[in-house]
Amino acid sequence: MELFIAQILTGLANASSLFLVACGLSLIFGVTRIVNFAHGSLYMIGAYTGYTLMQVLPGAIGFWAAIALSGVVVGIVGVLIEILVLRPVYKAPELFQLVATFGVILVIQDVALLLFGPEDLLGPRAPGLRGVVRIMGEPVPKYDIALLVITPIVALVLWYLMTKTRVGVLVRAATQDREMVGALGVNQAWLFTGVFALGSALAGLGGALQLPKGGADLLMDFNILAPVFVVVVIGGMGSLPGAYLAAIIISVLNVFGVTYLPQSTLVLMFVVMIVVLMFRPYGLFGREEVAGEHGQVGEPERPIKPASFRVRLVTSIMLLALAFLPLLGSTYLLVFLTDILIFCLFAASLHFLLGTGGLVSFGHAAYFGGGAYVAALLITYSDTPMELTFVLAPIGAGLVALVIGWLCLRLTGVYFAMLTLAFAQLVWSLVFQWGTVTGGDDGLVNIWPAVWLKPTVIYFYFALIFSVCGILLMRHVQHSPFGYALRAARDSQRQAEATGIDTRRIQLIAFGFAGFMGGIAGALFVFSKGSVFPNELEIARSFDALIVVFLGGVKTLAGGVVGAGFFKGLEETLLRFEYWRLLMGLLIIFIVIAAPEGIVGSLRKVGEHLGLKKAKDQ
Amino acid sequence: MTQSVLETRNLSKSFGAIKAVDDVSFALQKGELLALIGPNGAGKSTCFNMLMGQLKETSGQVFLHGEKITGLLPRQIWRKGVGRTFQITATYSSMTVIENVQMALLSHHREIMRFLPYATRRHHPEALDLLDMVHMADQADRHCAVLAYGDLKRMELAIALAHNPSVLLMDEPTAGMAPKERVALMQLTAQIVDNFGVSVLFTEHDMDVVFGNAHRIMVLNRGSLIAEGSAEDIRNNPLVQDVYLGGGSVFGADEEVLDA
Ligand SMILES: Nc1ncnc2c1ncn2[C@@H]1O[C@H](COP(=O)(O)OP(=O)(O)O)[C@@H](O)[C@H]1O
Numbered sequence: 001m002e003l004f005i006a007q008i009l010t011g012l013a014n015a016s017s018l019f020l021v022a023c024g025l026s027l028i029f030g031v032t033r034i035v036n037f038a039h040g041s042l043y044m045i046g047a048y049t050g051y052t053l054m055q056v057l058p059g060a061i062g063f064w065a066a067i068a069l070s071g072v073v074v075g076i077v078g079v080l081i082e083i084l085v086l087r088p089v090y091k092a093p094e095l096f097q098l099v100a101t102f103g104v105i106l107v108i109q110d111v112a113l114l115l116f117g118p119e120d121l122l123g124p125r126a127p128g129l130r131g132v133v134r135i136m137g138e139p140v141p142k143y144d145i146a147l148l149v150i151t152p153i154v155a156l157v158l159w160y161l162m163t164k165t166r167v168g169v170l171v172r173a174a175t176q177d178r179e180m181v182g183a184l185g186v187n188q189a190w191l192f193t194g195v196f197a198l199g200s201a202l203a204g205l206g207g208a209l210q211l212p213k214g215g216a217d218l219l220m221d222f223n224i225l226a227p228v229f230v231v232v233v234i235g236g237m238g239s240l241p242g243a244y245l246a247a248i249i250i251s252v253l254n255v256f257g258v259t260y261l262p263q264s265t266l267v268l269m270f271v272v273m274i275v276v277l278m279f280r281p282y283g284l285f286g287r288e289e290v291a292g293e294h295g296q297v298g299e300p301e302r303p304i305k306p307a308s309f310r311v312r313l314v315t316s317i318m319l320l321a322l323a324f325l326p327l328l329g330s331t332y333l334l335v336f337l338t339d340i341l342i343f344c345l346f347a348a349s350l351h352f353l354l355g356t357g358g359l360v361s362f363g364h365a366a367y368f369g370g371g372a373y374v375a376a377l378l379i380t381y382s383d384t385p386m387e388l389t390f391v392l393a394p395i396g397a398g399l400v401a402l403v404i405g406w407l408c409l410r411l412t413g414v415y416f417a418m419l420t421l422a423f424a425q426l427v428w429s430l431v432f433q434w435g436t437v438t439g440g441d442d443g444l445v446n447i448w449p450a451v452w453l454k455p456t457v458i459y460f461y462f463a464l465i466f467s468v469c470g471i472l473l474m475r476h477v478q479h480s481p482f483g484y485a486l487r488a489a490r491d492s493q494r495q496a497e498a499t500g501i502d503t504r505r506i507q508l509i510a511f512g513f514a515g516f517m518g519g520i521a522g523a524l525f526v527f528s529k530g531s532v533f534p535n536e537l538e539i540a541r542s543f544d545a546l547i548v549v550f551l552g553g554v555k556t557l558a559g560g561v562v563g564a565g566f567f568k569g570l571e572e573t574l575l576r577f578e579y580w581r582l583l584m585g586l587l588i589i590f591i592v593i594a595a596p597e598g599i600v601g602s603l604r605k606v607g608e609h610l611g612l613k614k615a616k617d618q
Numbered sequence: 619m620t621q622s623v624l625e626t627r628n629l630s631k632s633f634g635a636i637k638a639v640d641d642v643s644f645a646l647q648k649g650e651l652l653a654l655i656g657p658n659g660a661g662k663s664t665c666f667n668m669l670m671g672q673l674k675e676t677s678g679q680v681f682l683h684g685e686k687i688t689g690l691l692p693r694q695i696w697r698k699g700v701g702r703t704f705q706i707t708a709t710y711s712s713m714t715v716i717e718n719v720q721m722a723l724l725s726h727h728r729e730i731m732r733f734l735p736y737a738t739r740r741h742h743p744e745a746l747d748l749l750d751m752v753h754m755a756d757q758a759d760r761h762c763a764v765l766a767y768g769d770l771k772r773m774e775l776a777i778a779l780a781h782n783p784s785v786l787l788m789d790e791p792t793a794g795m796a797p798k799e800r801v802a803l804m805q806l807t808a809q810i811v812d813n814f815g816v817s818v819l820f821t822e823h824d825m826d827v828v829f830g831n832a833h834r835i836m837v838l839n840r841g842s843l844i845a846e847g848s849a850e851d852i853r854n855n856p857l858v859q860d861v862y863l864g865g866g867s868v869f870g871a872d873e874e875v876l877d878a
Pocket residue numbers: 633636638656657658659660661662663664665877878
């Protein structure tokens with residue numbers, strides 16, 4: 001019993017940072033409808049800023065002042081991000097906003113590295129709160145007690161701000177109905193900026209407050225993202241009480257998990273989320289999202305056409321050229337090209353879902369990594385011939401996709417996107433924590449192809465054939481009645497359902513198919529590298545694919561492939577610089593703002609402008 | 619008595635305390651062009667959405683050729699031969715005009731689950747015939763996102779006719795159109811009724827559009843049917859006059875209301 005109480009107290013104390021970060025995210029989403037993926041980065045800046053300030057400000061007063069100042073500093077950073085990056089993309093589809101905030105993540109990672117160095121920093125203890133107090137004989141850190149007091153106070157202040165002040169009333173009004181606020185004569189732009197500042201400041205506070213319990217390192221931005229998303233999804237997007245309750249549930253559960261089920265703490269969190277969503281799809285306190293017809297913001301997508309003779313000719317020539325590249329005799333080049341081919345297939349599979357299906361999946365790495373792991377597990381634990389694993393791995397990935405898709409397709413829009421991400425994280429945490437089977441962080445090694453496939457040249461041709469056939473197959477499906485039905489479901493679910501099309505079933509099959517194709521890429525990957533690690537399932541891998549699709553152009557058929565080739569080439573070039581993330585991040589932000597049509601879309605526009613191609617409506 | 623094509627019995631729908639549709643019973647006969655009119659908020663769209671399976675009724679039943687269809691999904695009802703157009707157009711904005719129609723044909727011929735190209739070549743002549751019926755054949759290959767609103771409406775009509783329906787439901791088919799276009803669209807609809815024997819139920823808040831073409835008119839007010847009969851009957855019905863005049867909308871007033 002005593003231990004039980006002590007653990008609950010620890011859980012409540014741990015909830016503190018989680019709540020602050022989550023409610024910041026929730027607040028920003030409620031008003032601006034932007035899911036700020038860079039929120040973890042703001043949390044990280046808060047931690048580093050707090051640490052730095054604590055070094056110069058002395059004593060207990062200095063400590064607490066440092067925490068408060070961190071909030072202020074991060075708030076200002078938030079204002080800068082909002083004005084420079086987000087303002088231009090408020091009206092853009094969710095994907096654009098995601099990609100923009102992902103650019104911010106990359107920039108902040110390198111800026112943090114530049115300013116604070118690569119070492120993990122151990123957080124300083126709070127002056128005057130170093131020891132423990134005994135509660136019913138159990139030791140509880142004094143700092144935990146402080147957090148137990150602080151969090152409800154912050155929550156109350158926020159509650160007061162939201163319910164009793166004019167600003168709060170406006171913010172809540174904006175959460176309900178954004179047009180109305182405009183009608184009230186409030187400058188909407190500055191309201192957004194203000195809310196973004198407040199949300200950012202909360203993240204910064206969260207980062208600084210957890211210093212004595214944790215510290216500051218360069219991975220905390222991604223590490224906090226999954227729990228925060230889980231909290232926000234469980235609590236309901238835009239709901240502060242929801243965020244509070246969910247943060248407590250997750251934190252307390254986590255503490256008990258560490259004690260009783262140490263192998264599954266991460267998994268537990270996602271299981272709770274799934275259970276909640278089964279009964280309350282919009283979270284405990286969330287309201288139903290009224291989804292418009294899918295993401296058709298901006299210019300509507302153009303009709304697709306079977307490739308013209310010219311396009312086929314050019315593509316064939318390029319493929320032929322690719323096939324002759326081994327003659328150059330560079331092993332390095334071949335390995336690099338194989339990487340690109342695999343990545344193209346992976347990106348194309350996401351593009352199929354996202355472009356044709358309008359299904360913004362944020363967790364596509366689950367199928368790529370999933371395929372890779374299925375193959376690796378089969379090789380490691382059974383004597384499955386390699387040839388057979390190339391069949392079974394995609395099937396495994398496809399099945400995972402079907403299950404995840406079935407659960408996620410109950411929701412739409414942002415909720416759908418966050419759920420796909422959360423499920424991908426579930427897969428990741430399963431692999432990460434089930435070390436006895438999956439090797440955990442050490443991954444699975446010695447996964448080599450059969451002897452006939454070992455030579456780099458042969459593997460290159462193998463990957464070439466699989467990728468090209470896979471991509472062509474997806475293109476064919478896009479032109480098939482099924483592909484049209486998928487687009488119909490995206491363009492107008494209402495009309496599609498009213499003309500006999502079971503849109504959810506279509507989307508589910510598309511989900512499974514895209515997962516299957518991603519699984520092929522994963523299998524190709526694992527045999528080309530000889531090993532697989534959990535980072536193939538990570539958020540960052542999903543984001544790579546999203547960015548690629550985006551760079552290439554969502555509303556074009558070739559977008560995924562072109563973007564992948566471009567991205568890999570760029571990465572290869574930029575990786576030579578120490579601060580390549582910074583450059584990449586800035587480039588991404590630039591493209592989001594300046595060329596939102598992507599490479600293929602922009603080229604098409606330029607072509608039309610020059611009169612090389614026929615304009616869209618002859 | 620001959621069996622009616624579509625029939626409702628005591629159909630009701632409440633949203634909380636609001637009785638949007640209150641005990642509505644009527645029957646649509648074969649080859650009939652039946653109008654359901656009433657001021658805005660009378661419950662016309664709600665009634666339609668129940669007929670189409672989009673909304674679950676609070677009580678009452680709907681019968682299609684004597685078979686109960688209440689509780690079925692929109693796509694199931696469509697398969698049974700009921701077509702519809704929407705008050706606010708719902709089209710596949712990334713497709714050409716003819717592809718929009720072909721989509722419905724693909725579904726009708728149960729070819730959605732085919733994974734080989736090219737969808738755009740399937741049922742092409744049939745789709746062209748449908749477009750011809752609504753005088754849109756010359757625009758078949760245009761991107762539907764660039765069409766004028768009136769053309770979109772006609773395209774929707776072609777889509778609704780794709781599976782050769784026995785019943786066509788049209789919710790405010792002329793909403794958002796210019797007055798001249800409205801009359802033209804209703805005449806087109808009347809022609810289709812004559813030529814193909816399809817039965818049409820449509821709603822409208824503008825009475826002028828109705829009087830010219832409808833075979834029979836029902837008036838809905840605050841969820842209840844208050845009158846039914848020929849154009850002449852309705853025009854002279856004091857109760858109806860009261861609803862329209864007293865309700866603020868003047869007879870034949872050409873105001874435009876775009877409610878959902
Ligand atoms: N989803 C809904 N929730 C609550 N009330 C609704 C809903 N849909 C319609 N109503 C109400 O039902 C009544 C009838 O609406 P509607 O059927 O749209 O009328 P009409 O199409 O005749 O203009 C109105 O009072 C409207 O406010």
